[in-house]
Amino acid sequence: MNALLKKEIRTRMRGKTIFAIENVYLVLLTGIFLIVLAISSAGRESFAWETGRSLFETVNYVQILLLVIASPTIVASAFTLEREQKTLDMLLATPLSLVQIARTKLLASLSVFFVLVLVSLPMLSVCFILGGVSPSEIFWAYFLTLEGILLAGAIGLCYSALLKRTLAAVPISSLTIIVFLIATLLIAKLLSPALGTLNPLYAFHLMTSRWTTKFFAFETPFWVPSLVLTSLLFLCVFSYTVEILNEEKRRTSSQPRALRLLFYCAMLLFLLSSTIEYGPRSADIAAGLERFVWVSYLFCVAQAIVVSGGSLSGFERKKLLSSWKEKCLRLKGWLGPGLCVGPRYSLLIAFMSVVIFSFGAFQVDMVKRRMLSILLVGCLFVTGTLTCAMLARFFSLVRRTKGNSLPRILASFCFLIVLVAPHLITYVHRRGKTEIPETAWDLSVFFSPLIALGYAVEPTRTPASYPYCAKLLGSVPFSVVTSLLYFSLLIVLWALNLRWERKIRLSTEQI
Amino acid sequence: MIARVENLTVKYDDFTAVSELNLSIEEGDIYGFIGPNGAGKTTTIRVMATLLLPFAGKVTIAGMDVERYPEKVKPLVGYMPDFFGVYDNLKVWEYLDFFARVYGMEPAGIPSKINEALEITKLEGKREAYVDFLSRGMKQRLCLAKTLIHDPKLLILDEPASGLDPNARVEIRELLRTLSREGKTIFISSHILSELADICNRVGIIEVGKLVSEGTMDQITKQLQPGRLLKVRARDIEAAARFAAASRIVLSSEMKEGCLLLRIEDTDGVAERLIKTLVDSGAGILSVSEEKPGLESLFQKLTRGTVS
Structure with a gap:
């Protein structure tokens, strides 16, 4: 056994807290078990399997809730206690890597909860004897509980690395878990049931509801997407923790790497969740695919704005003017927009192409249509992303203040206007409150990248809701026009960038 | 290394x-x-x-x-x-x-x-x-x-x-x-x-x-205190100081707690010549001893007690 794990378990098991926790937990769970047993067998005639089923569900809901809320409270002291006892430096000076230390700390702290999970096994065995519950259901219930404990533990560990004091880390991590559980439930109900599976309570609810689960349009067991999403979030939180510990070595206040990691993870979570469908009946494949492409597009645009908005960063205006002739500075300025269709975006587009294909893979006759779809989506991505990047670069060039926030905010604002305006115009027109000619509002939808992406996913679909567009297009796909529009905009913005650069160059020469 | x-x-x-x-x-x-x-x-x-x-x-x-x-x-x-x-x-x-x-x-x-x-x-x-x-x-x-x-x-x-x-x-x-x-x-x-x-x-x-x-x-x-430091006790300490200064082999001198502190070059025979001069001066030399610099004073001299 790993020396650190052995030491951690040894010191924890010698303490009195562990026995107190185990006893309180057992008493609580037994109490709930007996109450549910009394309620289900009193009043009306019920079958034994019904009692077994309700016992199984209640005990599991309570167990998941208790353990998931309690686990970060123990884990949150993993690093803060080391700091308070002044033993962290000695531990970090050993040949153990940060990943090894963090992993062992997490497992050792959670060992208490693994014991608690085992303690409840006899109670669930009673449910099994009463009937109504299959062995696989008991297995998956435990699987979800452990998955939830690990995720909550990782969040506690993250706070333990982030905060200096145990007294702060413990309540904040517990509060975060409570907020997380409520937020994921709300997301599950209002936005995406797939993201809701990050919540072990909701995942257990899905398991007992026996809904159909589709991952990348293929029917899969319910736990596959849940495991994928939870693992992803777990890995992200864990990596973030290691990154925070690493930052201590650098002793600088900036944490861009760690924050970037969180951003990528959040986007990846959204991307993946958009490929998952849960429902009582067969889900709409096209809708899932459309949502996936939308999220990918927003991800790319956000990245483009962030990269290009900060492509001329670190240079004050004065310095920028005085050193404008330096090639590296110009290169840095142009590299921003270039990066926006660089290697990682190419990877994303490739990944997206696989998804688009997999959605249509089960229909062989659709292969040609899928190819066209990938081409159109690719064109929309490249033109849209580059346009936003060029816009952000332009704002970065013309700004008169330090910092990168303003160019990014302005570019985001412009993009939002383009995103919302066509829908707003349509809405206003349909309410019949304006005298806007039909052709004008109909044509405005060509500017909406999201509508264009919707039609790119299904290229043969005619825009029936926009009759003037349909008449104008004929057999030409809708997305072609949007791509061309954005391409024109890109050329205009490029020219603007060059013109502004020339202006700066001239003023530098005058100085 | x-x-x-x-x-x-x-x-x-x-x-x-x-x-x-x-x-x-x-x-x-x-x-x-x-x-x-x-x-x-x-x-x-x-x-x-x-x-x-x-x-x-x-x-x-x-x-x-x-x-x-x-x-x-x-x-x-x-x-x-x-x-x-x-x-x-x-x-x-x-x-x-x-x-x-x-x-x-x-x-x-x-x-x-x-x-x-x-x-x-x-x-x-x-x-x-x-x-x-x-x-x-x-x-x-x-x-x-x-x-x-x-x-x-x-x-x-x-x-x-x-x-x-x-x-x-x-x-x-x-x-x-x-x-x-x-x-x-x-x-x-x-x-x-x-x-x-x-x-x-x-x-x-x-x-x-x-x-x-x-x-x-x-x-x-x-590096900090070149030469040797001699501590002289005498009945007429003023006279001893005058003779020491006149000998031209003393680099610096100072009076401290009734004693005379004389700094001389760290070369062979210099200390002996100085002691002979002082004894011959009739200032009533009671003792001559070599003074080692205090480590703390040395440390203070080096660091001036400032912190970053």
Whole structure:
């Protein structure tokens, strides 16, 4: 056994807290078990399997809730206690890597909860004897509980690395878990049931509801997407923790790497969740695919704005003017927009192409249509992303203040206007409150990248809701026009960038 | 050379804690790293112990860059921090066993290594005691035992005697001498020069993140106070001062507590000539003795007591 794990378990098991926790937990769970047993067998005639089923569900809901809320409270002291006892430096000076230390700390702290999970096994065995519950259901219930404990533990560990004091880390991590559980439930109900599976309570609810689960349009067991999403979030939180510990070595206040990691993870979570469908009946494949492409597009645009908005960063205006002739500075300025269709975006587009294909893979006759779809989506991505990047670069060039926030905010604002305006115009027109000619509002939808992406996913679909567009297009796909529009905009913005650069160059020469 | 610090600069955001520091430690050295509180000693030590990354410059241990190869450097170094604690609910031997295993020692050799470390640090009697119940001095010795357990080439000790009573300080000094005799290289920091003067063969003095002096104790003394200092007691001290000044071999003179302090060149025969002149002067010379400079005054002269 790993020396650190052995030491951690040894010191924890010698303490009195562990026995107190185990006893309180057992008493609580037994109490709930007996109450549910009394309620289900009193009043009306019920079958034994019904009692077994309700016992199984209640005990599991309570167990998941208790353990998931309690686990970060123990884990949150993993690093803060080391700091308070002044033993962290000695531990970090050993040949153990940060990943090894963090992993062992997490497992050792959670060992208490693994014991608690085992303690409840006899109670669930009673449910099994009463009937109504299959062995696989008991297995998956435990699987979800452990998955939830690990995720909550990782969040506690993250706070333990982030905060200096145990007294702060413990309540904040517990509060975060409570907020997380409520937020994921709300997301599950209002936005995406797939993201809701990050919540072990909701995942257990899905398991007992026996809904159909589709991952990348293929029917899969319910736990596959849940495991994928939870693992992803777990890995992200864990990596973030290691990154925070690493930052201590650098002793600088900036944490861009760690924050970037969180951003990528959040986007990846959204991307993946958009490929998952849960429902009582067969889900709409096209809708899932459309949502996936939308999220990918927003991800790319956000990245483009962030990269290009900060492509001329670190240079004050004065310095920028005085050193404008330096090639590296110009290169840095142009590299921003270039990066926006660089290697990682190419990877994303490739990944997206696989998804688009997999959605249509089960229909062989659709292969040609899928190819066209990938081409159109690719064109929309490249033109849209580059346009936003060029816009952000332009704002970065013309700004008169330090910092990168303003160019990014302005570019985001412009993009939002383009995103919302066509829908707003349509809405206003349909309410019949304006005298806007039909052709004008109909044509405005060509500017909406999201509508264009919707039609790119299904290229043969005619825009029936926009009759003037349909008449104008004929057999030409809708997305072609949007791509061309954005391409024109890109050329205009490029020219603007060059013109502004020339202006700066001239003023530098005058100085 | 076991360790080398080259142009080391460490910054905490805008604050520079260590600035272009250069040090070199030879194998078998007991190197005293001395400076007032806040001078940058602990920061330098933390970089050497791979706990902090340098802003500029580099530190090499046994020829390996600590920034690039921390995993190879760590087993070669035994680090004892200035402030440290111990784990609860752990016995002395379990504590040492944990560190021995973490450093990847062969399990079969661990018990004998624990016994050896306990014997050196005189903690054999506390083998089964819980570490959180040990006294401060014992915890200090236990930490030293932990530092020695994996047989490191270089011991980096950050103020190992701080907070200890005089007896415990003497014990720690004895312990360091023993380790040095066994061939260990020791890099030890302190803000008290006199504490290290008689055990270190080399000393580096740091102030405001910069090395102000480095060398053997004799070299540092000579660098600061060239020549020899003679203390003269006489019945007529004024007359003795006049004759001494007239002899033209005295570099400087001063009166202190009724005695005459004379600085002369450190060359053969100069002291004898001066003593003869004074005796012949009839000033009633009572005694002439050589005055060694006080270590604390020397330290103050070097560091001016400022901190970074």
